[in-house]
Structure formats: structure tokens, C-alpha cells
Amino acid sequence: MSLKRRDFLGIAALSSATLVTGKATASEAPAHNPDALGVLVDTAVCSGCRKCEWACNRTHELTDRPMSTFEDKTVFELHRRPDRDAFTVVNQFIAPENPEKPYAIKVQCMHCLRPACVSACIVGALEKTPEGPVIYDAWKCIGCRYCIVACPFQIPAYEYDEALAPEVKKCSFCYERVVKEGKLPACTEICPNEALTFGRRDELIDIAHSRIKNHPGMYYDHVYGEHEVGGTSWLYLTPTDFKNTELPDVGTEVGPDITEPIQHGVFKAFVPPLALYGLLGLAMHQFKGEKDKAEETE
Amino acid sequence: MSGHEIAIPMRAKFFTTGTKVLLLIALAGIATYVYRFFVGLGAVTNLDNQYPWGLWISIDVASGVALAAGGFTTAAIADIFHKDKYHVITRPALLTALLGYTFVVIGLLADLGRWYNVWHPMLPNMWQGNSALFEVGMCVMVYLTVLYIEFVPIVVERFKGRVNLPGALAGLNKLIEGLLNLADKTLVRFTSLFIIAGVVLSCLHQSSLGTLMIIAPTKVHALWGTTISPLLFLMSAIAVGFPMVIFESILASRSFKLKPEVNVLSSLARYTPFLLGAYLAFKIGDITIREIWPLVFTFDKYSTMWLIEMIFGVIVPMIILAIPKYRKKVAGLFTAASLVIAGVALNRIDAYLVAYKPLYVDHAYFPSIFEITVTAGLIATLVLVYRAIVMIFPIISVPVDEAEKIKNGTHEKINFARWK
Numbered sequence A: 001m002s003l004k005r006r007d008f009l010g011i012a013a014l015s016s017a018t019l020v021t022g023k024a025t026a027s028e029a030p031a032h033n034p035d036a037l038g039v040l041v042d043t044a045v046c047s048g049c050r051k052c053e054w055a056c057n058r059t060h061e062l063t064d065r066p067m068s069t070f071e072d073k074t075v076f077e078l079h080r081r082p083d084r085d086a087f088t089v090v091n092q093f094i095a096p097e098n099p100e101k102p103y104a105i106k107v108q109c110m111h112c113l114r115p116a117c118v119s120a121c122i123v124g125a126l127e128k129t130p131e132g133p134v135i136y137d138a139w140k141c142i143g144c145r146y147c148i149v150a151c152p153f154q155i156p157a158y159e160y161d162e163a164l165a166p167e168v169k170k171c172s173f174c175y176e177r178v179v180k181e182g183k184l185p186a187c188t189e190i191c192p193n194e195a196l197t198f199g200r201r202d203e204l205i206d207i208a209h210s211r212i213k214n215h216p217g218m219y220y221d222h223v224y225g226e227h228e229v230g231g232t233s234w235l236y237l238t239p240t241d242f243k244n245t246e247l248p249d250v251g252t253e254v255g256p257d258i259t260e261p262i263q264h265g266v267f268k269a270f271v272p273p274l275a276l277y278g279l280l281g282l283a284m285h286q287f288k289g290e291k292d293k294a295e296e297t298e
Numbered sequence B: 001m002s003g004h005e006i007a008i009p010m011r012a013k014f015f016t017t018g019t020k021v022l023l024l025i026a027l028a029g030i031a032t033y034v035y036r037f038f039v040g041l042g043a044v045t046n047l048d049n050q051y052p053w054g055l056w057i058s059i060d061v062a063s064g065v066a067l068a069a070g071g072f073t074t075a076a077i078a079d080i081f082h083k084d085k086y087h088v089i090t091r092p093a094l095l096t097a098l099l100g101y102t103f104v105v106i107g108l109l110a111d112l113g114r115w116y117n118v119w120h121p122m123l124p125n126m127w128q129g130n131s132a133l134f135e136v137g138m139c140v141m142v143y144l145t146v147l148y149i150e151f152v153p154i155v156v157e158r159f160k161g162r163v164n165l166p167g168a169l170a171g172l173n174k175l176i177e178g179l180l181n182l183a184d185k186t187l188v189r190f191t192s193l194f195i196i197a198g199v200v201l202s203c204l205h206q207s208s209l210g211t212l213m214i215i216a217p218t219k220v221h222a223l224w225g226t227t228i229s230p231l232l233f234l235m236s237a238i239a240v241g242f243p244m245v246i247f248e249s250i251l252a253s254r255s256f257k258l259k260p261e262v263n264v265l266s267s268l269a270r271y272t273p274f275l276l277g278a279y280l281a282f283k284i285g286d287i288t289i290r291e292i293w294p295l296v297f298t299f300d301k302y303s304t305m306w307l308i309e310m311i312f313g314v315i316v317p318m319i320i321l322a323i324p325k326y327r328k329k330v331a332g333l334f335t336a337a338s339l340v341i342a343g344v345a346l347n348r349i350d351a352y353l354v355a356y357k358p359l360y361v362d363h364a365y366f367p368s369i370f371e372i373t374v375t376a377g378l379i380a381t382l383v384l385v386y387r388a389i390v391m392i393f394p395i396i397s398v399p400v401d402e403a404e405k406i407k408n409g410t411h412e413k414i415n416f417a418r419w420k
Helices: A002-027 A050-061 A067-071 A116-120 A144-152 A175-181 A186-190 A201-214 A254-268 A268-297 B017-039 B057-066 B068-081 B085-111 B132-159 B167-186 B186-216 B228-256 B264-267 B269-289 B299-323 B332-353 B369-392 B401-409
Strands: A037-042 A089-093 A103-107 A124-130 A134-136 A194-201 A234-237 B005-008 B396-399
Touching: A037 A201, A050 A067, A050 A089, A050 A186, A067 B132, A089 A268, A116 A124, A116 A144, A116 A254, A116 B186, A144 B186, A186 A194, A194 A201, A201 A234, A254 A268, A254 B186, A268 B068, A268 B167, A268 B186, B005 B017, B005 B085, B005 B401, B017 B085, B017 B369, B057 B085, B057 B186, B057 B228, B057 B332, B057 B369, B068 B228, B085 B132, B085 B228, B085 B264, B085 B369, B132 B167, B132 B186, B167 B186, B186 B228, B186 B332, B228 B264, B228 B269, B228 B332, B264 B269, B264 B332, B269 B299, B269 B332, B299 B332, B396 B401
Parallel strands: A037 A234
Antiparallel strands: A037 A194, A089 A103, A124 A134, B005 B396
16 A cells, blocks of 8 residues: 555656756756857957946936946946946956056956856746846746855845845846847947947857957957856956956856756656655665564564 | 653743743844844845855754754654664654754745745746755755644644634534544554655755855855765764754753653764764865865864864764763763754854855955844744643653653652753
8 A cells, every 4th residue: 555655656756857857958058059149348448438337227227327427437446346226337457567557347247158047046037048148037036046146256136125025136138128129238339439249159259369369469368258157148358367357267167067967966857866765665664574573573 | 662651741831041031032033033024134134245145044044954854864763764762752853853944944034035935936837957946945845744744643642532622712623623533544644655755855955955055166165165065965964863852852851850861862872973974084085085185274264164163063072972981971962962063053154154255255244133133033932832842742752650740740850960
């Protein structure tokens, strides 16, 4: 009797497992989409005008601040981070090769190709779209903030002062504008000196490498984001070693490549948990038998 | 062995000086807890975009789950491997696990920005098999249900045939009696199936709690950020299970003036040096293979915490419990058990908080007074509820010849000072 029930439990678990793993394989590293989009940030060209901040702010209706507040250059001393009311910020850095001339660098979500936030999210509220943007669905979100823990670039911000329905806030790569309306991201559209180039990521990588080749001495020979954490949709060219900027040295290791194999290994078609169940069931039966025998001989 | 012991509800005055202090802490915690839902996380916690997880996740949730491991380890040894002498502690262990997990969920709700969506992981269209947190969430939900089912036989034993609600509620007597009878005929018969399920579920999510942080390898200090973190979490959870049962059993004996179960507890404690030793071996092996011994001896914040964890949480209690002379004394058992518990709790705090290194930091995280009040309040409430339940239900076992006297309150009150 109990064995039959165990089988039933097993079948129930197995059928739900197929559903879980079916979903899991679907959300694994998406097949490389050659048309996936990106933006190349050329920090050697960026003038630090902060118009991108203003455009982002206006497009996402973050604050009512007028353009003039974005012309203040004293904020460069603060090394600000993106926040709930500023999805992108421009900071300043000094290249040791040329300490006289400060450079500016725009910071926002990198839209990783293998985003840790998406892999971490308990309910799939974060999604890597085939077009490139990593987008967020507040309706699903439970507010655990594991995405913020997981992000290798420390990007997602949280509405901690919101009591009822706080949201995770970050750059959406202007998903609506870019994917639905075919426009440029707000920041890229307004950039006056083409420090931001929007296009297919594959092409942007070629452009970046040819800029490095064609302008000797202008760039450090590394396209940041080409291989970092498995590649990012946003790419950076820097006039100096990127370690002199505030781009973090995140390496090429992909966070989800550590955790997902563990998860999928432990749950491979639910065999390991069921095997453990069976083994313990057997032990329970076996040891009980031995005890009964011992009692009989007593 | 077990034939000589019987579980009965404890008899004592609920309010003592100790419980009154606990009640004050509990009330302060509950008030702060309620306040949090009106004002949001920002107003009561020191959490921010640098430190999204703080005291509540590292203690209420991560340590809470680890310290509730007494439930499945005791169930495994007593019910699956049929070491019958440990049956006297399965009920206290089950109650700890049940309350532990209940309070993990209560604590977690305070930390969730959208706590009312906590059930979302159950919806198939939101299943996220890549997420270790999804697995933890699902396992905890199912395991909590299993724990309540495992508790049903105790309710049946206490109230079946004795349901006698007063006044207006008397009309429900028949219905409740019927439900108890039904439970007795169904759930109670298949308890063993649930017990095995509880062990499997525990192994799964105890280990997955160790997977959570290693998704961010560049943000977790190397002393804790290792690929075998899930295994280390599971091994330390298994190791802390028995010490937790020992710790509580001794406290309960002291509180209800009973003779401590030194024989059972010290024979249970025999396993602990081996379990701790295995954990220690894997810790050391991992450090050696990854060639990071220099990090252990830098004596910065990280190495100091790691050394405290290993020396006082693992090595010292291992030695105490390996020596029969100390293992067979209440003081030795209690000291060693407390050290193991503190060590594992510290390990969870280290793994989730101390080892977490945001890339851009302008200040260190320290919990706010509100965060501390809620955590302390939850622990105090748990202890009070535990006390209430062991006074209502047959949880704690006593010798059969003592049982009748305890029921009448005429047993010999054994004071702590007289414990040998």
C-alpha cells in the first residue's frame, strides 16, 4: 500500500518536474541572436554634458528637474551611482596617461547577455529579451532584491521608501522606444557628439575594434563588455586601462554558469531527489525489519 | 527504552520573570514588525542599494533555516534508522523545526518589498527553475506543510475524543472531533511517507541556501564564495541539528524543573564530532584546493570571522564532545551545543553579510535598532509560543512513573543548581 502511494507521489513529482525543467531549458542561455542590439559608449569622445541624464530622466518621468540642473558639473566629484530616480549617471575619471584632461563616463545597466539578475529572480520578473534589453515586470516581483545581490555591476536600485508597492528600478534600454517604436534610446538620441552609438551588437564590436586600430594612442586596446561576464549589450571604449575608470573588473566568469549547473544537476529530471526518497524509504523499511528480528530473538 | 518514557503536556506557571522579559521583547518586536508594513523598508532598515540584504535575511531566514535542522536530522535517526531511544526527542525537535520555519516565513515577509506576492512562485507561469531562490522558496513552502502534517498525530493524541469547547463554540465540537478522526485514519497512518519527504526537502533547500550567494562571485569574499558552498551549507546544517536539540532539551528541563535526559543527549552528541569533523575536513580541503590559505591568516575582518567560526564553532565543540567525561555532563553538553549553534549562525551571517562586498561602497552596513528589535522580538515570540505549546500538547517526554506526579504538580522539582 505504502509503496503504491510512494509511486503516486513520484509520478506527481515527475510530472511537475517536466514542467519545471521544460521551463528551465527554455530560459537557459538564449541562442545567440545576431540582430541583438547594443550601444557603444566611447568615453574618449564623451564631453560629460549630462544631456543623456536629462533625456533619460524626462523619458522615464523620473523627476521634474529642468535641464539646467543637469548642467551642474560639481556632481562629478561625487561618483554617483544609478538610482531609483536616475537610471543613468555621468561620472568623471582621470586617465594617468593624461592627468590634465578629465574624461567622462556614462553608467547604466549593461544589459548582460547572460544576466545574473534574470537567473536569480525567483518569479521571472526580470527577462532578457531576444532584442537585447533586460526588462522588469513589477507585477510579478515579490521584492526579495536577490537581483540586486546578483548583479555584477551593482545596477538595480530599489524603492526602499515605498511602503506598498516598491519596484526595482533600472535602465530598460528604452525597451518600448527601441523595440516597439523603432526609435533610439533616449540617451543615445540626444547625445550631441556621438559618444553613444546604437546598433547591432556584432557590428558595434567591429566598429569598436576598428576605432582602436585606426586611432593609435587614443584608446586602450580592450572593448569592455565584449567578454565581461559572458558579454554585455552595452560596450565601452576607454582612453586608458578600464581599471582606471569606474568600470569594475568583473572578469569573464558568468555568475549563472556557477549556480545553474548546480540547480539543474540536483534536479536532473527530479531523479536525485526521488532517488534519495527511495533510498531513505528502503533504509526505513530495512532497519525496521532488523529491529523486529532483534525483538523476536529477545 | 522508549517504553519507560511518555510525552505529556508540561505543568508550570506560564509567567515567570524570564517569560515576562521575553514578552516585553516580543511585544516591542511585534509593534516594530507591524510598523514596518505601514512605512516601508527604508524607514525601518539600514538596507540600501549597496546592501540589499541585511540582518533579517542573514539571521531570521538563513540562520533560522539552519538552526531548524534538528527536525529532519532527528527524524532521520529516530524514524528512518530506527534508533528508538531517540524517540523521546523527536517531538521537541519537530516542534522546533515547525516553529523555526514558521518564524522564517514571518521574518521573510517583513523583508519582502511586495510581501503580498510571496505566493507567486507557486504559479506555474512564474516558475523559474534556474533560480536557487525559487527552489528554496518551493521547498520551504512544501516542507512547512509537511511539518504541520507531521504535527497532526500530536494534536490527535491530545484532543481526539476530548474536544469540549466552551459556550458558543460547543456547536463545533462534533465537527472538530470528526476532523480529528478523519486525520487519524488518513494522515496519521502515512506519517512515515511525510517524514521521508521532510528529510529530502531539507537536504534540497539547506544546500540551495548555500548556492544563493555564489551567483555573484566577484562580490563574495573567497573564504565563503566557493562552488562547494551548497555542500558546506548542507553539512553544517546536519551538524547543527543534534546540538540544537540538545540545547533546547536542556533549557526545557531547566525551565520545567525536570531531570535532563543526559543519557539520550550525550549518546546523540556522540555523532556530532564526526559530523563537525566531516564539515571541517571539507572546509579545509576546499581552502587547500583553491590555494587561499594566505587569506585565512591576514587577520583582517574576513579572516578573523572565519577563524572564530572554525575554532569556536567547530574545533572546540568537537573536542569537548569527543571526550566522554565532558560529553556526559550537562555543562559540557550545553557549552558544546551552544558553541556549535553560535558557529553555524555566525557562518550564515558571514556568508550572507560579512562576505558580501559591494563594488561601490560609501559606508558599511550595520542593522538599525528597528531591524534588531524585530529579530529579537521574533526569537522571543518563538520561545514563548514554544513554551505555550509544550504546556498544551504532549511534546516533552518524562519517565512513566513521574508522569502522573507531573500532571498533578506533585513531582520532585529538580533545580538547575542540583544538576550534575
